[in-house]
Amino acid sequence: MTKYLLQLADNALILGHRLGEWCGHAPEMELDMALTNIALDLTGQARSLYQRVAELEGLGKDEDDYAYLRDAWEFRNVLLVEQPNGDFAYTIVRQFIFDAYNYYLHRALTQSKDEWLAGFAAKSLKEITYHLRFSSEWMLRLGDGTEVSHAKLQAAIENLWNYTGELTKPNEVEQALTVQGICPNLTQLKTEIEAKMTEVLAAANVTAPVGAWMQSGGKDGSHSEHLGFILAEMQFLQRAYPGLEW
Amino acid sequence: MTSLNFEAIFQSKIDDEVKIEPKDWMPDAYRKTLIRQISQHAHSEIVGMLPEGNWITRAPSLRRKLILLAKVQDEAGHGLYLYSAAETLGADRDDLVQQLLTGKAKYSSIFNYPTLNWADIGAIGWLVDGAAITNQVMLTRTSYGPYARAMVRICKEESFHQRQGYELMMAMAFGSPEQKAMAQDSLNRWWWPALMMFGPHDSDSPHSDQALKWKIKRKSNDELRQNFVDVTVPQAEYLGLTVPDPDLRWNEERGHYDFGKINWDEFWSVVKGNGPCNRQRIQARTKAYEDGAWVREAAMAHAEKKEQRKMQPEAASKAA
Numbered sequence: 001m002t003k004y005l006l007q008l009a010d011n012a013l014i015l016g017h018r019l020g021e022w023c024g025h026a027p028e029m030e031l032d033m034a035l036t037n038i039a040l041d042l043t044g045q046a047r048s049l050y051q052r053v054a055e056l057e058g059l060g061k062d063e064d065d066y067a068y069l070r071d072a073w074e075f076r077n078v079l080l081v082e083q084p085n086g087d088f089a090y091t092i093v094r095q096f097i098f099d100a101y102n103y104y105l106h107r108a109l110t111q112s113k114d115e116w117l118a119g120f121a122a123k124s125l126k127e128i129t130y131h132l133r134f135s136s137e138w139m140l141r142l143g144d145g146t147e148v149s150h151a152k153l154q155a156a157i158e159n160l161w162n163y164t165g166e167l168t169k170p171n172e173v174e175q176a177l178t179v180q181g182i183c184p185n186l187t188q189l190k191t192e193i194e195a196k197m198t199e200v201l202a203a204a205n206v207t208a209p210v211g212a213w214m215q216s217g218g219k220d221g222s223h224s225e226h227l228g229f230i231l232a233e234m235q236f237l238q239r240a241y242p243g244l245e246w
Numbered sequence: 247m248t249s250l251n252f253e254a255i256f257q258s259k260i261d262d263e264v265k266i267e268p269k270d271w272m273p274d275a276y277r278k279t280l281i282r283q284i285s286q287h288a289h290s291e292i293v294g295m296l297p298e299g300n301w302i303t304r305a306p307s308l309r310r311k312l313i314l315l316a317k318v319q320d321e322a323g324h325g326l327y328l329y330s331a332a333e334t335l336g337a338d339r340d341d342l343v344q345q346l347l348t349g350k351a352k353y354s355s356i357f358n359y360p361t362l363n364w365a366d367i368g369a370i371g372w373l374v375d376g377a378a379i380t381n382q383v384m385l386t387r388t389s390y391g392p393y394a395r396a397m398v399r400i401c402k403e404e405s406f407h408q409r410q411g412y413e414l415m416m417a418m419a420f421g422s423p424e425q426k427a428m429a430q431d432s433l434n435r436w437w438w439p440a441l442m443m444f445g446p447h448d449s450d451s452p453h454s455d456q457a458l459k460w461k462i463k464r465k466s467n468d469e470l471r472q473n474f475v476d477v478t479v480p481q482a483e484y485l486g487l488t489v490p491d492p493d494l495r496w497n498e499e500r501g502h503y504d505f506g507k508i509n510w511d512e513f514w515s516v517v518k519g520n521g522p523c524n525r526q527r528i529q530a531r532t533k534a535y536e537d538g539a540w541v542r543e544a545a546m547a548h549a550e551k552k553e554q555r556k557m558q559p560e561a562a563s564k565a566a
Contacts, residue, residue: 020311024296024322033319039315040319087537144551233303233304234304246307
């Protein structure tokens with residue numbers, strides 16, 4: 001159970017971290033606010049999940065121990081969320097793919113047999129619904145906008161598409177929890193998620209690569225090179241001055 | 247009515263504490279002064295996101311990270327709100343942003359200093375927001391209605407930021423010896439620039455007299471600076487930190503702290519573009535603006551196409 005919660009928490013933490021990198025550098029002030037808003041939601045969700053993990057483990061750890069004192073191989077986030085921001089089209093495509101997945105996942109998690117997780121999902125779903133609306137709208141704007149924006153959006157899709165497979169390919173942790181009715185059957189969710197993606201991509205007049213090779217491993221701690229640098233930056237103070245209150 | 251009459255009516259409203267509203271007659275110089283001041287304030291909020299944003303990815307706890315993200319987001323909100331207030335005077339946000347990027351418009355010089363250790367995030371909240379509030383509380387009673395109302399909302403959020411900044415300083419100052427050293431280092435670097443935020447001495451302040459008469463300002467630079475020092479010195483003492491001013495002492499007779507001479511050469515040098523980060527700040531803003539051009543163009547093109555698509559079926563049905 002805690003392994004699964006860490007998957008969810010690490011997704012939220014790492015994507016929130018990436019979005020935080022935009023703060024002050026976005027294409028418009030309104031976008032600075034919107035991206036920061038999503039970063040705030042995700043970081044807040046990560047916090048609740050780490051707190052729950054600490055409670056379940058009962059080892060006297062706190063939320064920050066999970067974020068700041070684990071090394072890359074202990075992180076369970078999907079590869080997609082650790083990918084660099086790139087240009088704004090990259091950020092939007094990464095966000096849209098994640099939001100589409102995250103929305104249907106959390107909607108299903110509201111029915112989880114784990115009461116705490118169901119409650120958490122219901123609360124987060126409100127935020128994630130807004131995230132999905134935001135990223136879908138921007139998919140449309142960029143796809144429909146100008147030739148330049150259309151080309152950039154298409155390029156981002158081609159470069160990020162091989163991180164979509166991992167989202168709906170259950171690992172052992174997920175398979176075991178599906179049997180217990182705690183987490184949904186990802187293979188079933190896949191249909192809904194893909195339908196949403198197809199709908200938005202079509203509206204944005206862009207196409208997904210066919211038969212692309214899918215990268216995976218993040219959920220089990222095998223990451224891309226990017227995560228190490230994220231952690232080096234994020235964990236710097238906690239590592240340089242261990243055991244202090246900040 | 248002659249313009250003299252207009253001006254007399256305008257001044258009598260000000261004297262009677264009646265707020266000036268966007269559609270009211272106002273002297274050109276009043277309008278210009280306000281556009282300059284409000285847009286400088288907006289620019290300061292936007293540029294001010296950079297030194298703090300510098301630490302978002304390195305915030306040492308999830309709680310601090312959330313607080314910092316929320317704070318920087320508030321600043322973007324203040325910037326937007328203030329540009330809107332400037333637009334009520336006939337200015338255009340895009341023009342104002344251009345003035346910032348070309349260096350024609352100024353912003354608060356304090357943001358040309360770097361954030362070098364984590365305590366700087368506390369010091370900015372405590373000292374920079376503290377100094378800003380001293381100024382802005384006065385501005386909640388400024389004579390121009392939209393500006394005064396914007397300030398009421400902004401002040402509420404700023405005082406929240408200031409408390410959070412001070413709370414961060416407490417964690418550092420009462421923490422480990424290294425943390426205390428960071429806090430002291432940060433106070434050493436931010437103290438004097440914070441005092442400079444109030445601007446030149448009254449005797450050297452070119453815009454002050456008229457601004458006071460029009461009640462755009464209600465207190466002089468030196469009065470505000472003195473208020474700030476009087477409030478802040480005991481706060482530093484509570485933290486056990488040393489204010490980097492050997493001449494600082496309580497003056498029983500005046501009922502105020504006396505403090506040392508401000509290095510105005512440094513102030514003017516930073517205003518003229520020679521601060522440690524002037525170039526980097528404008529470069530960062532310019533990069534965001536230029537890199538974002540295609541995004542803004544796409545959003546506009548999409549909105550136009552959407553509008554056209556809405557119109558087309560109508561036109562088609564009329565033709566039929």
